[in-house]
Amino acid sequence: MKQLVAGFLGALAMCIALVMPVQAEVRKDTLALQDNHPKTYVVVKGDTLWDISGMFLKSPWKWPQLWGYNQQIDDPHWIYPGDVLTLKWIDGQPRLVKNDGIIRLSPKAKVTQLKDAIPAIPLKDIIAFLSDNIVMDSDELLAAPYIVGSTNNRIVAGAGDRVYARGTLIEDLSRQNIYRPAREYIDPVTKEHLGYELFKIGEAAVGSKKDDIITLDLRKTREEISALDRVYPSQKTVIQSIFYPSSAEDEINGRIISVLRGVRQAGQYDVVAINQGAREGLEPGDVLTIYKAGERLKDPVTKELIILPAEKSGLMMIFKAYEKVSYALILKATNVIAIDDEVRNPS
Template sequence: MLLTVATYAIAAEVRNDHPTTYTVQRGDTLWDIAGRFLKKPWLWPEIWQANPQVKNPHLIYPGDVLSLVYVNGRAQVRSDGPRVGEAIDTIPLSKIQPFLKQLTVVNEIKDLPYVLGLEEDRLLTSAGQVVYVRGMGGAQPGQLVSIVRPIVVYGVGAAVFGDDTNYSRAGVSQLNFRGKEDHHHWSSVEPLSKRERHGKVLGYELMRHATGEVMRVQGEVTVLLLRDEGRDVRVGDRIMPLETAPYDSRFMPHPPASLPPGAKVLAVADGDSIAGPNQIVALNVGTRNGIDNGTVFSMWHEGPTRPDNVKWNDKLTSMRDKVEMPDDYLGHVMVFRSFDNVSYGLVMESIRPTKVNDVLRHPDATE
């Protein structure tokens, strides 16, 4: 009975023009295929959950034939055909794979080991050279590590001083080689007040630049040999454990268990001001807010408050009679990597550009 009820609920979400069958193609994603059948692509796990004959929804291959038909009120999904190549991904992983391997977020950087000097006192160095690191207690010869560079610090300003839960605007500040802020690049409609700027630090973004191998330890200095042709390494770069599998390529889209208050777009990748489909954004929520990989949000731009210049002839009176405009729906974003207070999300589809400080809501939100 429960299966039948669930199936009827899904039937209401099926597109009126959905195809009866679809042959999976190379380059397809589960999200794209669900968009052919469903009004809400993030509901695709429910279709497979209602059809136990599909053992693993991630094991769908190019050449498989999917059909969505109803027999005695139940959805039937058939997967057959030759298995060619690798199983398809949930989302266009190729769009984010370089990003996933290069960036991470930590809560603090002051205690991380750091590059104190370079071979022959170079300004920059690369593979085949050695660097001298301070702070690597317990390092062992042969140990592999990542050399990362602090890029920005993420934060939010508190709308009420001292209230870390009532967020107003998101902020991003560039970091120098000491991991300190050079100057503020707080992205907001208007400059933040001093009170707002001292809100809450959400995390420090680090970019991977190279892999190093411990050659020897002399006193408090550890000598690293740069192993790969990555980015340049300089004094001030930090040392972190090497991540062999920094992300999971299999996601199950789902709405947040509960909507965190003040959830917003924190930044756009590569310092851009706007984002569109298949672009990456940072969000000011993370695992501490119950956000995990696969969480889907709808994105909204808050409507401005406008004076009624039609009703009133003089400007002062019209400014006292302001009307709040409706919020604008932008599209959907899905989290693909989450940290304590920050998550990275991929814009799945959008009808308007996404900007910093746009609001995150339940994927089914209508206003």
């Protein structure tokens, strides 16, 4: 009898061991809904897919599952102000459906401009950074032509003035941008040189070239152009302006190295730079969790200096990835976010 019971218990344990991983996988794939999520929602002007997904999901970056994303259809989720969204359960999973409960993956049969569809994220907060900020490594910076002066020996110049640069144009185009080096990025952990940040201060037309002297006529300027500003070609490709946030696939362990509006702390919809880039597998749309660096305290008993664990403080989305540095938009902030805070994959 004891042998029979022991055999039964052993078989039961084996069954449990086989079933548990499957159950764990099912739980892992199930979308976690917000406790106070609405049952229906009417889209209003100013909404984004991220905002709406955050009303329903605890993990907004899993929005493709909520919206029933179809990989074979291009841009399947054109949502417009006035659309009524309803949360329903389909095959045991929560899904957002529009109006009559049918997820429409074909063009809408109503007259409206495509630009009126709500965006995935608030583009107005990053649009300037898409073209006005660039990161160069040391070799690129040294290779770019630099301003040597302007007509009449003026120290600075503005729109309508003529300036001269020395060097070889990286791309022989009739239109060039003028950039000013802002800072050098150094990895806070490895001390590796990551690149130089430059911001756009003007646009110019190439007048003529003689030997290594380039004549430039300034068309637009945001700041006065001066010696050592760099000449770099205008964007030839269309700048990416549609982003669909999703979880980063590769393991990321990085740090915030800059807040681009020039202060040390940041909040929601501010832009920051991190010390990870394309070489770590990052690409536009990747979402990362921000962890506030643990505070340093002195143990009252041992008098040792201890560092408290890092705490979650927000979410960010990569919108521009260079080789070693990326720019990201803070989508959510539950605490003050600062330089040296950690960034990791969403849990």
